[in-house]
Amino acid sequence: SAVISQKPSRDICQRGTSLTIQCQVDSQVTMMFWYRQQPGQSLTLIATANQGSEATYESGFVIDKFPISRPNLTFSTLTVSNMSPEDSSIYLCSVQLSSGARGTQYFGPGTRLLVL
Amino acid sequence: GESVGLHLPTLSVQEGDNSIINCAYSNSASDYFIWYKQESGKGPQFIIDIRSNMDKRQGQRVTVLLNKTVKHLSLQIAATQPGDSAVYFCAENRGDSWGKLQFGAGTQVVVTP
Numbered sequence: 001s002a003v004i005s006q007k008p009s010r011d012i013c014q015r016g017t018s019l020t021i022q023c024q025v026d027s028q029v030t031m032m033f034w035y036r037q038q039p040g041q042s043l044t045l046i047a048t049a050n051q052g053s054e055a056t057y058e059s060g061f062v063i064d065k066f067p068i069s070r071p072n073l074t075f076s077t078l079t080v081s082n083m084s085p086e087d088s089s090i091y092l093c094s095v096q097l098s099s100g101a102r103g104t105q106y107f108g109p110g111t112r113l114l115v116l
Numbered sequence: 117g118e119s120v121g122l123h124l125p126t127l128s129v130q131e132g133d134n135s136i137i138n139c140a141y142s143n144s145a146s147d148y149f150i151w152y153k154q155e156s157g158k159g160p161q162f163i164i165d166i167r168s169n170m171d172k173r174q175g176q177r178v179t180v181l182l183n184k185t186v187k188h189l190s191l192q193i194a195a196t197q198p199g200d201s202a203v204y205f206c207a208e209n210r211g212d213s214w215g216k217l218q219f220g221a222g223t224q225v226v227v228t229p
Contacts, residue, residue: 001162031215042205043160043219058216092159096215104150105217107159 002027002095004108012114013083020079021111023093028073031096033105034066038089046091049076083115126224129200135193137223139206142187146208150217151180151191155202163191163204193225201227 003026013019023032034046047057047068055068069077080087090112094105129135141149147168152160164175166182166189173180179192189206203224207217 004159033215033217042221043207043217045216045218048215103215104162104165105215106162107152109159 002029002097002106004093004095004106006091006093006108006111008111009109010112010114012116015084015115017083018079018081019083019113020077021091021093023076023078023108025074025095027097029095029097030073032070032076033094033096034068034076034078035092035094035107036089037092037110043092046078080113083113085115088113088115125221126226128226128228129196131196131198131227131229133196135191135196135200135225137191137193137204137206137225139189139191139220140187141189141206141208141220143208143210143218144187145210146218148209149180149182149189150207150209151178151189152205152207152219153200153202154205154222160205196225196227198227198229201225 005024007022011019032049035043036046037043045058046061046066047055049055049068049070051070051073065081067079090110092107092110094107096103096105150165151163153163154160164178164180166173166180171182177194181190193200203222205222206220209217
């Protein structure tokens with residue numbers, strides 16, 4: 001498995017501002033993912049963030065709203081831009097240790113965001 | 117679109133009994149499935165996985181069954197303990213989707229003494 005940390009663990013933000021969430025892994029991984037989990041709901045994939053390439057976004061998510069950086073094999077950031085109350089969610093990063101098409105994903109503890 | 121869903125949103129189980137959590141999937145191209153456990157305030161924790169070339173896989177106190185004919189997945193927890201109280205998610209992965217997981221709605225398991 002992998003040890004994954006996220007910062008901040010939680011935050012309360014004002015609408016119109018932006019928040020950058022950090023994800024740190026204790027080993028080098030090729031495949032990292034960002035998910036959103038709205039209150040009481042399941043997880044929805046936002047984007048895939050692989051090192052050395054631009055992040056690929058899922059339907060309904062755009063780079064201007066959720067810019068992602070992946071500067072190296074152990075770190076990634078997700079920014080939630082121009083926030084509104086609808087962005088209040090848990091944001092989770094995950095990593096896949098194997099480099100193949102499929103494999104077990106391990107999740108960070110999440111960042112709990114409340115937008116007022 | 118195609119999705120993964122669960123039959124029961126809440127499952128109440130007496131301590132010591134066996135739990136069965138069900139999941140239906142509709143994407144016939146999915147070939148890898150994972151069960152996750154999410155405790156309150158934490159991220160999902162990997163429990164067990166199964167590939168589509170298998171119909172059963174066992175772990176410690178857990179068993180996953182896969183029925184591709186009816187597109188059904190289940191997680192069995194033996195001798196359920198209070199620490200098993202959590203939300204359980206199934207997730208599917210298509211071989212051509214390079215790691216992208218699609219999650220089911222989740223089942224809240226409540227273990228009663």
